[in-house]
Amino acid sequence: MRTPRYKGVVDGLAAQLRAGRWPVGTRLPTHRELAAREGIALVTATRVYAELEAMGLVTGEPGRGTFVRDTALLAGQGIDEQAVAADAVDLQFNYPAIPGQADLLRNALRELAAGELESLLHYQPHAGRIEARTAVAKHLERRGLTVDAANVLIVSGAQHGLAATAMATLQRGDVVAVDPLTYTGFKVLAHTLGLELVATTNLDKLCRRRPVRAVYTMPTLHNPLGTVMSLTARKRLVATARRHGLLIIEDGAYAYLVEDAPPPLAALAPERTVYVSSLSKSVATGLRVGYVVAPEPKPIERVIRATTWNTPALNVALIRRWLEDGTVDRLEAHKRTDAHMRQAIARDVFAGLPFVSHPASYFLWLPLPGRADHVAAALARHRISVATAEQFATTPVVPQALRLALGSVPVPDLRRTLDTVREIVES
Numbered sequence: 357m358r359t360p361r362y363k364g365v366v367d368g369l370a371a372q373l374r375a376g377r378w379p380v381g382t383r384l385p386t387h388r389e390l391a392a393r394e395g396i397a398l399v400t401a402t403r404v405y406a407e408l409e410a411m412g413l414v415t416g417e418p419g420r421g422t423f424v425r426d427t428a429l430l431a432g433q434g435i436d437e438q439a440v441a442a443d444a445v446d447l448q449f450n451y452p453a454i455p456g457q458a459d460l461l462r463n464a465l466r467e468l469a470a471g472e473l474e475s476l477l478h479y480q481p482h483a484g485r486i487e488a489r490t491a492v493a494k495h496l497e498r499r500g501l502t503v504d505a506a507n508v509l510i511v512s513g514a515q516h517g518l519a520a521t522a523m524a525t526l527q528r529g530d531v532v533a534v535d536p537l538t539y540t541g542f543k544v545l546a547h548t549l550g551l552e553l554v555a556t557t558n559l560d561k562l563c564r565r566r567p568v569r570a571v572y573t574m575p576t577l578h579n580p581l582g583t584v585m586s587l588t589a590r591k592r593l594v595a596t597a598r599r600h601g602l603l604i605i606e607d608g609a610y611a612y613l614v615e616d617a618p619p620p621l622a623a624l625a626p627e628r629t630v631y632v633s634s635l636s637k638s639v640a641t642g643l644r645v646g647y648v649v650a651p652e653p654k655p656i657e658r659v660i661r662a663t664t665w666n667t668p669a670l671n672v673a674l675i676r677r678w679l680e681d682g683t684v685d686r687l688e689a690h691k692r693t694d695a696h697m698r699q700a701i702a703r704d705v706f707a708g709l710p711f712v713s714h715p716a717s718y719f720l721w722l723p724l725p726g727r728a729d730h731v732a733a734a735l736a737r738h739r740i741s742v743a744t745a746e747q748f749a750t751t752p753v754v755p756q757a758l759r760l761a762l763g764s765v766p767v768p769d770l771r772r773t774l775d776t777v778r779e780i781v782e783s
């Protein structure tokens with residue numbers, strides 16, 4: 357079979373990029389120049405660059421050009437997610453939203469505007485106003501976590517909460533135990549702070565071999581696998597952490613999706629667990645409001661002061677209002693139903709394939725028999741953006757798998773999009 361002309365151009369350029377022919381950051385020829393040089397149509401040149409971008413070899417910056425990307429990171433240590441092309445269906449990132457949320461925001465802004473606004477113009481306490489911290493503490497009771505508002509800190513999203521926690525409690529070179537697949541944002545953070553992430557499925561054994569300082573874990577709805585840790589496994593983890601003096605960093609970003617989960621680690625071992633979560637996935641990613649519950653809040657408060665001073669007052673005021681008037685509870689319930697419905701569609705489409713997921717999860721993990729990057733590139737040609745295992749892997753050998761985020765695609769398009777994924781995976 358004849359290879360299409362553009363495939364040859366892609367393969368040729370990919371080989372040169374992988375061989376380091378151009379320094380990182382080099383601006384590549386414009387689409388027009390590439391078309392003229394290779395004797396291909398302009399749209400084909402655009403397609404060539406789209407494919408190289410999907411392979412993670414170049415980045416396109418609108419209005420500026422196409423640049424060589426840094427691919428020198430070890431396999432499994434990749435830190436950058438690929439940007440989702442504007443016209444692509446997004447199965448890469450989750451920003452679950454339900455119809456009507458914009459109206460909710462509009463109404464809340466109107467109501468806020470009718471009240472006192474002066475106080476929102478000033479610096480806020482670093483950890484947030486006590487009213488907001490109290491509202492979060494109350495909210496957490498429903499997750500089986502009883503905490504004092506004094507131990508709650510308001511942060512600019514869970515990612516900021518994780519960063520503030522790590523900066524306050526860990527040092528460059530510290531060993532942090534993680535799952536063999538873990539949340540990409542924590543990998544990025546560890547890379548930035550010079551922490552050593554060590555993948556383990558046997559924490560106690562690792563602690564006997566290495567001076568582990570902390571363990572980062574997502575016991576309720578693991579990203580990307582969707583697993584929920586049993587009570588027995590939670591108790592075992594706590595016992596190990598106590599035996600070896602570990603700090604537990606518990607990430608509850610998706611915990612709201614599972615109603616009957618065992619108690620958080622922070623409830624089982626409050627003296628050594630920092631619980632980090634946010635309202636990104638339950639309310640909206642763009643508002644950037646999260647929280648940290650810590651046995652010793654002061655060092656984390658100092659990092660908030662050093663990084664953002666305070667989480668934007670207007671956003672916190674909105675979230676506080678929605679926590680207090682039950683809107684957050686209603687949105688959480690609605691999104692649980694939405695996630696179940698999307699997951700059911702995905703499970704139906706991928707029936708018979710060896711996927712891993714949870715009935716309440718906004719993700720589906722799909723192991724592949726062949727190269728995940730090839731499948732991702734093929735999907736990119738169909739304008740479908742997915743994440744490969746590389747972004748989540750903390751092991752030197754990266755499994756071949758895709759993580760499909762089900763929360764962002766409009767529901768009417770979900771089945772058709774997933775059907776296309778299945779077809780491409782099977783071809």
Ligand SMILES: Cc1ncc(COP(=O)(O)O)c(C=O)c1O
Pocket residue numbers: 512513514515516539541574579607609610633634635636637641645646
């Ligand atoms: C497991 C996990 N933790 C933390 C975050 C960061 O959330 P936020 O948007 O609140 O910073 C995410 C976002 O995807 C996540 O999946």
